C-alpha cells in the first residue's frame with residue numbers, strides 16, 4: 768500500500784454533508800461560509816454534498832476545512848469550535864447511521880456500561896472502515912481504549928506541533944456521552960500524524976469522570 772502525495776482518499780458524501788451541517792450549526796451560516804471561502808472550498812458554499820454513500824468528499828477537503836477553522840478563529844478558538852462541531856457530527860450521524868448499526872436497539876442500550884463501550888467503539892470503528900477510506904483500529908488496555916486512526920482525514924495535509932484532530936475527539940466524546948446515558952469520559956489525542964506520528968491515537972478512559 769503506497770501513500771503517495773497525489774493520492775486522495777474519501778469519505779462518503781453523506782459524511783461530508785454531516786460535517787458541514789454540524790459545523791454550520793456551531794458557526795452559523797456566515798461563519799461556515801467564511802471558513803469555506805478561506806479554505807478555497809468555494810463550490811461547497813450553500814451547496815453541500817448529496818445525502819448518499821458515494822465516495823465523493825475528499826480527505827483533503829476535510830483537512831482544509833479544519834485548518835481554515837484555526838485560521839479564521841485562532842488556534843484556541845478553532846480548537847473549541849472543532850470539538851463542538853465534532854459533538855454535533857455525532858448527533859447528525861446517529862440520525863443517519865444509528866438504526867442501521869443496531870446501536871439504537873433496546874438490547875444494546877441494556878448492556879452493562881463496559882460492554883456497551885466496547886461493543887459501541889468496535890461498531891463505530893467498523894463503520895469508518897466499511898464506508899470510508901479512514902482506517903481505524905481499536906486497542907484495549909486494562910483502564911483505557913486506544914482509538915488508532917491509521918489514515919486520518921481530519922489532519923490530512925496538515926503540519927503542527929500539537930495534535931489537531933479535535934473534530935475526531937468531539938465525535939468520540941459525544942458518542943461516549945450517548946452510549947453511557949449521559950456520562951463524561953476523559954478523551955485525549957496523544958499522537959497525531961500532523962506532528963509526524965505514525966497514527967492519530969485518541970486515548971479514552973474506561974472509567975467516567977465523577
Ligand SMILES: [Zn+2]
Nearest residue numbers: 919922932967
Ligand atoms: Zn489526524
